Amino acid sequence: MACPTFKLNNGVDIPSIGLGTWQSKPGEVTKAVEYALKEAGYRHIDCAWAYGNEKEVGAGIRASGVPRSEIFITSKLWGTYHRKVEQCLDETLANLGTDYLDLYLIHWPVPLNPNGNDPVFPKLPDGTRDIDWEWKISDTWKQMEAVYKKGKVKAIGVSNFSEKKLEEILPTAEIVPAVNQLEIHLWNPQHKLMDYLKSKGILPQAYSPLGSTNSPLLQDETATEYAQKYGLQTADILLGYLIAKGIVALPKSVTPARIKSNFDGAVRAASKLTKEDIAKLDAVAPGGKQKRFIAPPWVIDLGFDNWP
Secondary structure (H helix, E strand, O other), rough: OOEEEEEEEOOEEEEOOOOOOOOOOOHHHHHHHHHHHOOOOOOOEEEHHHHHHHHHHHHHHHHOOOOOOOEEEEEOOOOHHOOOOHHHHHHHHHHOOOOOOOOEEEOOOOOOOOOOOOOOEEEEEOOEEEEEEOOOOHHHHHHHHHHHHHHOOEEEEEEEHHHHHOOOOOHHHOOOOEEEEEEOOOOOOOOOHHHHEEEEEEEEEEEEEEEEEEOHHOOHHHHHEEEEEEEEOHHHHHHHHHHHOOOOOEEOOOHHHHHHHHHHHHHHHHHOOHHHHHHHHHHOHHHHHHOOOOOOOOOOOOOOOOOO
């Protein structure tokens, strides 16, 4: 089954569904990536330095036998590397065993102390995150532009950026971010932010598109109603809803059957849902079900609506 693609603002094509690898254990992620590429039809893998499993992801890519040129690989710059973007990128490239990325994102608009007491989550004595308050994310973006100009990445973007945070980089940006990867799903659709991104030509990507583990989204009455109507699973509707709205969906799974059904079901659902269906699904969160599942305890105001 062919996966629809979207076009980024620099002309690059991106598959509309990708395999997420967050919280996938090293022993599992290699097999999951290999299966997704070799058997399930995926051509888009979403990674991050902070996930700590990029070597295993790279092994899965190689084991699949799918040519590198056919795979869209995304990774992300971690907070302790905001002052040294290329170093983090080079570590990711080495871990994955490739000489370029298709998309590189700033993971969070939160620079962390690069000389703190932990390479991933440096903390102050009171237990709060050790923020690099002197660093501007607009300067991080300048370094992102530099690695793009070098050809090490085919596109650059951001993740977990609100309109407020995007406005901290756009006034001085030479290159508009191609993507903003966010927690987007039926219960956290962020309609206002989606409209803003569209106005800037920034493509939204949805992580945790099915919610969290044992997600209540899978029991949502409206999504289940459409699943029954179209002979699909509720998860298919949740994913297809996003793709039909022009949002890249990044479901995570290490179970072969689920990896396959997420891909096939999402593509089917996206082709079946009508404008009226989407309008009804759009109304679910505003109707009283608004909920985020991912909200790390940063001590920076990220500028999001409905942040816990």
